[in-house]
Amino acid sequence: MDTQRQDVLEDLRAKITTGRLPPGSHLTERGLCAEYAISRTPIRAVLRELADEGLVVVSPNRGVFVAEWTNTDAAEVMSIRALLESHAAGLAAHSRSDSQLEELNRLCDRMDSIAANQADGYRAEIAELNHELHLLILESAASPRLFNIAKDLALAPLMSGSFQYYSPDELHRSLQDHRMIVDAITQRDEHRARALMEGHLRTSYAALTRRR
Known part of the structure; x- marks a missing residue:
């Protein structure tokens, strides 16, 4: 191309x-x-x-x-994402490289900085970085089949503009979730990484459906 x-x-x-x-x-x-x-x-x-x-x-x-999504479409895709990405986070706790950890922390730092400054369009910028973080965790799992299955779901349009719907507290909570997930991956804590990622996605979806 x-x-x-x-x-x-x-x-x-x-x-x-x-x-x-x-x-x-x-x-x-x-x-x-x-x-x-x-x-x-x-x-x-x-x-x-x-x-x-x-x-x-x-x-x-x-x-x-x-594309537009029905509530049924959204619930199904988010349920599958929670299963696949929590599994990926657990694998990443064992397979991640030092350079991947460095990039995950850089993405967290960047999102925190953007949220603090709140320049025009900051929520859209956070959304793009959020996609990068989720894709990098999938990549860090070192499972090409899992990555190929899950990557398109991570970009599914049902989450389009999700950060636009968050209250300030919900946005802060979401960014804190990222920190805790990355910390669990850093500490090679497979079970905590899995649980945190699943909770993060399910809570994010619940916040989105309340406000859409």
């Missing part, structure tokens, strides 16, 4: 998974071509890939829209 097309794909994926493009948003080829200064052929390829990932849906005679 050429660099420009890859850049457009990653930018649109980030906008969808962080809620900057909310569920139901209409994406037009003409608008995207103008926004990214790129021709229609690569835009169509990007939209096909986003559709394959479940991030957009193609509606005949209507166009392309950011």
Whole structure:
């Protein structure tokens, strides 16, 4: 894939998974071509890939829209995420490298700093870093099959913009959860890492469903 097309794909994926493009948003080829200064052929390829990932849906005679999720969809995916990512956190407690620990702590530091400063768009920025942290924990589990199964669920659009819905206390709690999970992984405490990750995801989902 050429660099420009890859850049457009990653930018649109980030906008969808962080809620900057909310569920139901209409994406037009003409608008995207103008926004990214790129021709229609690569835009169509990007939209096909986003559709394959479940991030957009193609509606005949209507166009392309950011995917929407029912409550049943959301509950099912979050239940599976809690199972897979808690397992990954337990594996990461044994398999993580020093460089991965360093990056996990850097991500926690960065999110804390952004939350403290509260510059414009800070919640969307935290959401992107949150995705990075969850994906890095999956990577740290050193299980390629688990990573390939779980990575798309970690980016599922049901969590789009979740940090936009959090109260200040809920946001603070979520960032504290990250710290405790990373600490358990650092200490090679498999059971605590599993329990903390499962609790983190289930609590985050409960907070989201109360406010959506």
